[in-house]
Amino acid sequence: MIRIIHRVVVFLFVISAALFAVTTFRTSEQRDTDGPEISMAENTVTTSIGCTSEDILAGVTASDSKDGDVTDSLVVQGFSNFIEKGRRQAVLAAFDSDNNVAKAVREVIYEDYVSPRFSLTGPLRFSISEVSDINNVSSAFRVNDCLDGDISSNITISTDNSYISTMVGEYPTIFQVVNSAGDVASLTATVEVCDMAEASRCASVVLSDYLVYIKAGETINPLDYVTGISFGGMEYPFDNSGAGNAGYTKDDIQVYNPVDSKNPGVYEIVYSVAGEAGYQSRIRLIVIVE
Numbered sequence: 001m002i003r004i005i006h007r008v009v010v011f012l013f014v015i016s017a018a019l020f021a022v023t024t025f026r027t028s029e030q031r032d033t034d035g036p037e038i039s040m041a042e043n044t045v046t047t048s049i050g051c052t053s054e055d056i057l058a059g060v061t062a063s064d065s066k067d068g069d070v071t072d073s074l075v076v077q078g079f080s081n082f083i084e085k086g087r088r089q090a091v092l093a094a095f096d097s098d099n100n101v102a103k104a105v106r107e108v109i110y111e112d113y114v115s116p117r118f119s120l121t122g123p124l125r126f127s128i129s130e131v132s133d134i135n136n137v138s139s140a141f142r143v144n145d146c147l148d149g150d151i152s153s154n155i156t157i158s159t160d161n162s163y164i165s166t167m168v169g170e171y172p173t174i175f176q177v178v179n180s181a182g183d184v185a186s187l188t189a190t191v192e193v194c195d196m197a198e199a200s201r202c203a204s205v206v207l208s209d210y211l212v213y214i215k216a217g218e219t220i221n222p223l224d225y226v227t228g229i230s231f232g233g234m235e236y237p238f239d240n241s242g243a244g245n246a247g248y249t250k251d252d253i254q255v256y257n258p259v260d261s262k263n264p265g266v267y268e269i270v271y272s273v274a275g276e277a278g279y280q281s282r283i284r285l286i287v288i289v290e
Contacts, residue, residue, distance in 0.1 A: 035102035036064040036073070036094040044107040049146050056108060062094035070096055077103070081182030086113035088181060116145040116177050116185040120210035123283050125192045128168065137191060138175070145179045154178060168193050187266045189286055202281040203231040205253055205271040211286040217262060218289075222255045222269045225285055229273070248273065264289045 041059040048055075053076045061071045073095040080089040092104045119142045130136045138155045145151045158174040171193065176186040206228040214220055228237035229248045238250060256270040269285040 035100035036062040036070050036096050038062050038094050038102055038104040046109045046111050048112050049110045056090050064096040067096045070094055086110045114146055115183050116143050116179055118143055118211055123210055124189055125194055131193050143177045148179050151177055168195055203229045203248055203273045204281040205283045206230050206235055207285055213288045213290055216264055216289055220259055222257050223250055259287050261289050
């Protein structure tokens, strides 16, 4: 009797396994494994940096052999770094009801893109104690990016590091920053390490800006950026006639202007005012010609 029951159980198990195998096979045969097909009228879209996913997906459709129109499933899955300035690739994806995924690439051109832009909060002049911390140097800059906003924390500095010591002098220094699209902006500027006690004996020029951008061919008047004179820890603004109340006028300012606005590049306008024992305080306006 026990042997008969055992045979029945084995028989039922074999039948169940066979039925399960057949059902699984038929289900896998019926399952849709093909992803949707993505179509677009144009492989390239030109838009603004403030575009939305809808702008990038404009004119793109997706259809599936089983589900029909699945355009509503389209998403922008990600972006590449810039292929060239303002031009990158967007990865598009579409899904069907069986979670099959299809992908396509569309080129995106930002018509109003500009590279990250530097600004300065003051002159690049530091005491020996200040410049011993490289962060004091980089923190003088702010960088705004049209894609990422404030990326000042991304600034890196490249120099021979000789001024990270006790050496007074002027040092060409490369400041560089990169945004999330891989666009690198850099400029070379002069960092002045000075003896503040000695510098305080001389008046310094005060500027409205310490870094400006101009278009190629645009003229620049260096004195337009002079707002006054700083002396003995006090700032003395010029009046409309160019005269100050500390015994100085704009006529006392010497200006070295190497800007060639016909040729894009980075230039430094140098302002100086003579002080005691022939010491001259030099203040620089960085001019970037685009």
